Every structure is written in C-alpha cells, then in structure tokens.
Amino acid sequence: MPCRGSIPLVAININMRYFFVLLFALMLGSCDSAPKKGADGYRFGEKQYERNEVQVKIVTYKSQADYNKVLNRLKLPKTTAAFSTLSPPYDICTIHMIDPSIKYEPEFVGHEFLHCVYGQWHTDNKSIS
Numbered sequence: 118m119p120c121r122g123s124i125p126l127v128a129i130n131i132n133m134r135y136f137f138v139l140l141f142a143l144m145l146g147s148c149d150s151a152p153k154k155g156a157d158g159y160r161f162g163e164k165q166y167e168r169n170e171v172q173v174k175i176v177t178y179k180s181q182a183d184y185n186k187v188l189n190r191l192k193l194p195k196t197t198a199a200f201s202t203l204s205p206p207y208d209i210c211t212i213h214m215i216d217p218s219i220k221y222e223p224e225f226v227g228h229e230f231l232h233c234v235y236g237q238w239h240t241d242n243k244s245i246s
C-alpha cells in the first residue's frame with residue numbers, strides 16, 4: 118500500500134530527470150561559441166588590418182550582363198554578388214556592385230565594405246575581395 122509521501126517523490130524524480138535533460142541541452146547550446154554567420158553567409162574571421170578612415174569608391178553596373186562581363190574578365194566566380202579591390206597602402210577601396218535599383222543586396226555591399234575597413238577578414242575563399 119503506497120503511503121502519501123511516495124507520490125511526491127516520484128514527481129520529484131520525474132522533474133529532476135527533465136531538469137537534467139534541460140540542463141544538458143543548455144550546456145550543449147552554450148558550447149557553440151563560434152561567431153554567427155551574417156546574412157551574406159560568412160562568419161567574421163581575422164582582421165588583416167584595421168582602418169578608421171578609408172576612401173571608398175563605388176562602381177555600379179547597370180545590368181547583370183555588364184557585371185558578368187567584369188567577373189569573366191577578372192576570372193571571378195559567376196556567383197560573386199559584389200567585390201572590392203584594395204591595394205597597398207589600403208587607403209583606397211573600390212566596391213563593385215550591380216546598381217541597387219536593379220538588384221538590391223545590401224548584405225554583400227556591407228561585406229565588401231568590411232573588406233575596405235579590415236582587409237581580407239575571411240580566408241574561406243580565394244576571391245580578390
């Protein structure tokens with residue numbers, strides 16, 4: 118015959134099991150300390166340098182076809198959404214992009230702007246940007 122005190126003990130044991138499962142799940146979630154990917158699909162890596170002032174030039178293309186011709190000439194992948202060019206001493210940066218009234222992709226323009234400020238901050242591709 119069960120006594121009145123046994124029911125709460127069973128309830129506590131079930132709750133403790135859920136507590137440890139929840140605690141374990143939280144511990145797994147907190148182990149992921151890698152920076153999150155941005156809307157451009159990249160994680161911010163290591164700065165090549167850091168500039169507080171940089172002259173940014175913008176080259177816009179009036180069509181995807183015009184932009185693709187430049188990608189082909191520079192031997193860049195056709196999937197390149199925007200690119201930037203830098204040359205030492207890295208105080209002038211030129212961002213190439215399709216006119217935003219034709220193709221609006223601010224996440225890639227922002228990506229390129231970070232190249233102007235930090236140089237090559239990601240090493241997971243071989244682009245010139």
Ligand SMILES: [Zn+2]
Binds near residue numbers: 228232246
């Ligand atoms: Zn890049």
